[in-house]
Amino acid sequence: MSRSLEITITVCSWLCGIVLLGAVFTVIGYLLFKGFGTLGPQLLFGSVNPLEALLFKKQVFDGLFPAVVGTLLLVILSVGIAIPIGITSGVYMAEYANGGVKKIFSLLFDILASIPSIVVGLFGFSLAVFLHRHFSEKIYPSLLISSLALAFLVLPYIIRTTQIALETLPRETRLTALALGATKLQNIFYVLIPKSLSGIISGVILAIGRCAEDTAVIMLTGVVASAGVPKSLLANYEALPFYIYYISSQYMNAEELSSGYGAAIVLLGICAVLFLFAFMIQKGLAYRALYRA
Amino acid sequence: MDKSIKIRTKNVFFSYQNNRVLNDISVEFREHTLTAIVGPSGIGKSTFLMTLNRLWESIPGAAMKGNVEIRFDGAFQDIYLPSYSLTSLRRSVGMVFQTPNPLPMSIYRNVAFPLKLAGFKKKDYIDHKVEEALTRAYLWDEVKDRIRDDAFTLSGGQQQRLCIARTLIMEPQILLLDEPTSSLDTESGRIIEELLISLKERCTLLVVSHYREQVKRIADTVLEISDGHFIPEGAIPASPESAE
Numbered sequence: 001m002s003r004s005l006e007i008t009i010t011v012c013s014w015l016c017g018i019v020l021l022g023a024v025f026t027v028i029g030y031l032l033f034k035g036f037g038t039l040g041p042q043l044l045f046g047s048v049n050p051l052e053a054l055l056f057k058k059q060v061f062d063g064l065f066p067a068v069v070g071t072l073l074l075v076i077l078s079v080g081i082a083i084p085i086g087i088t089s090g091v092y093m094a095e096y097a098n099g100g101v102k103k104i105f106s107l108l109f110d111i112l113a114s115i116p117s118i119v120v121g122l123f124g125f126s127l128a129v130f131l132h133r134h135f136s137e138k139i140y141p142s143l144l145i146s147s148l149a150l151a152f153l154v155l156p157y158i159i160r161t162t163q164i165a166l167e168t169l170p171r172e173t174r175l176t177a178l179a180l181g182a183t184k185l186q187n188i189f190y191v192l193i194p195k196s197l198s199g200i201i202s203g204v205i206l207a208i209g210r211c212a213e214d215t216a217v218i219m220l221t222g223v224v225a226s227a228g229v230p231k232s233l234l235a236n237y238e239a240l241p242f243y244i245y246y247i248s249s250q251y252m253n254a255e256e257l258s259s260g261y262g263a264a265i266v267l268l269g270i271c272a273v274l275f276l277f278a279f280m281i282q283k284g285l286a287y288r289a290l291y292r293a
Numbered sequence: 294m295d296k297s298i299k300i301r302t303k304n305v306f307f308s309y310q311n312n313r314v315l316n317d318i319s320v321e322f323r324e325h326t327l328t329a330i331v332g333p334s335g336i337g338k339s340t341f342l343m344t345l346n347r348l349w350e351s352i353p354g355a356a357m358k359g360n361v362e363i364r365f366d367g368a369f370q371d372i373y374l375p376s377y378s379l380t381s382l383r384r385s386v387g388m389v390f391q392t393p394n395p396l397p398m399s400i401y402r403n404v405a406f407p408l409k410l411a412g413f414k415k416k417d418y419i420d421h422k423v424e425e426a427l428t429r430a431y432l433w434d435e436v437k438d439r440i441r442d443d444a445f446t447l448s449g450g451q452q453q454r455l456c457i458a459r460t461l462i463m464e465p466q467i468l469l470l471d472e473p474t475s476s477l478d479t480e481s482g483r484i485i486e487e488l489l490i491s492l493k494e495r496c497t498l499l500v501v502s503h504y505r506e507q508v509k510r511i512a513d514t515v516l517e518i519s520d521g522h523f524i525p526e527g528a529i530p531a532s533p534e535s536a537e
Contacts (some may be wrong), residue, residue, distance in 0.1 A: 098353070171352070172390045178351050180407040181384040181463065191396065
């Protein structure tokens with residue numbers, strides 16, 4: 001490769017990186033510029049005493065608190081449903097499936113990953129209708145239905161990242177515990193999963209981001225503009241992405257629009273906290289738990 | 294020292310992704326000896342080692358035919374019988390790889406790991422076995438004051454001895470070593486060589502090596518693989534793959 005081409009590629013790579021970083025900082029900066037002024041207890045709790053709201057003694061009707069709680073519950077439930085199924089399926093794909101079965105499942109997971117979220121939302125809505133008709137009339141589009149639909153949406157990310165993380169481990173790593181007399185299951189739990197935890201957590205982080213931001217799925221499966229803090233899994237709920245969408249499309253004045261920007265900043269903050277939590281699990285808790293002698 | 298036959302293979306054929314690697318290998322190894330296996334890269338030396346603990350079965354695309362018998366408790370046992378326990382085989386036939394591969398845990402936990410896999414729980418017993426294994430691997434004096442430190446804080450040579458200690462803790466009767474010094478400096482390699490010679494008292498050792506001088510120093514027998522066959526016993530390769 002000629003030196004000038006090498007320099008051109010290096011410069012282009014740097015430029016791409018700078019443009020990407022610039023875009024990220026521009027978006028965050030713009031949100032902060034537009035919405036920073038609205039940040040405060042008033043945005044979250046409205047006219048209700050924050051302590052009373054946090055202890056669920058009083059409902060908040062003019063603040064983001066119910067949407068924050070709804071979003072957190074939605075993310076935790078969806079990822080909580082998707083993680084065990086996704087990781088188990090990823091382990092199956094990497095360690096047990098072979099030949100034709102693996103090819104068919106890979107194709108199915110790829111198709112699943114490419115389904116538009118509005119279609120998944122429609123599926124969730126249909127599921128709610130089906131359950132309402134055939135199982136219980138108490139079942140409507142709700143927090144549980146939204147969580148199931150979102151879990152379905154993010155499942156392929158977790159499966160694929162788990163599978164790839166396991167399959168790309170070096171051969172010697174895969175053989176280390178087996179050579180010491182480990183069973184296949186011991187090898188998976190003691191060596192392969194901990195060694196590929198970094199890749200698996202990447203999939204979980206992607207899933208958290210997707211669950212926190214997706215609006216199309218929840219619009220059809222249970223989110224409403226004003227429901228308060230959900231009282232059960234079968235109740236309607238509020239969520240920040242829907243609030244942002246709703247406010248930005250229906251705002252009556254500049255103050256309402258600003259609260260939409262404020263909600264976007266709060267949503268980013270929630271995602272950052274969840275990502276941090278995922279990293280902490282990756283670096284510390286899971287590692288130590290898995291290797292406790 | 295008893296030098297009766299410990300391992301015998303008959304008509305072993307091995308292929309990887311439909312490419313023949315080992316071709317009709319019939320060979321015997323004596324107990325408490327160190328046999329060096331030499332030959333060019335990719336010729337099947339490591340593969341041959343893996344036929345002795347059935348580790349190749351975990352590699353997709355690998356296939357083997359033939360018979361491998363190992364003498365345990367005075368009688369030859371066919372290790373490829375379907376009823377033969379893989380875990381107990383691999384505890385009796387330990388293997389150390391080319392690159393030191395400690396697990397991401399403390400020195401103590403690394404060495405105790407095979408005991409954990411085998412279900413041992415008594416702390417006093419595990420402590421005793423860890424110290425014994427590290428002593429046999431010439432590592433105890435260097436790590437006894439930092440046994441709870443991360444294994445990756447050790448040097449490359451120490452990590453390789455840690456891996457040997459981890460294998461020795463199950464008191465294997467056979468030890469397979471796949472180029473154990475190739476990634477180490479001369480001094481670390483020398484310590485490992487001394488260690489291997491000392492281990493002959495307890496184990497039968499098969500060592501894959503590229504180093505001609507090392508083979509001369511440590512091996513009782515040298516076998517060279519060429520075209521999927523072993524060249525007759527005693528031959529030391531005239532042109533080793535890599536110079537010392």
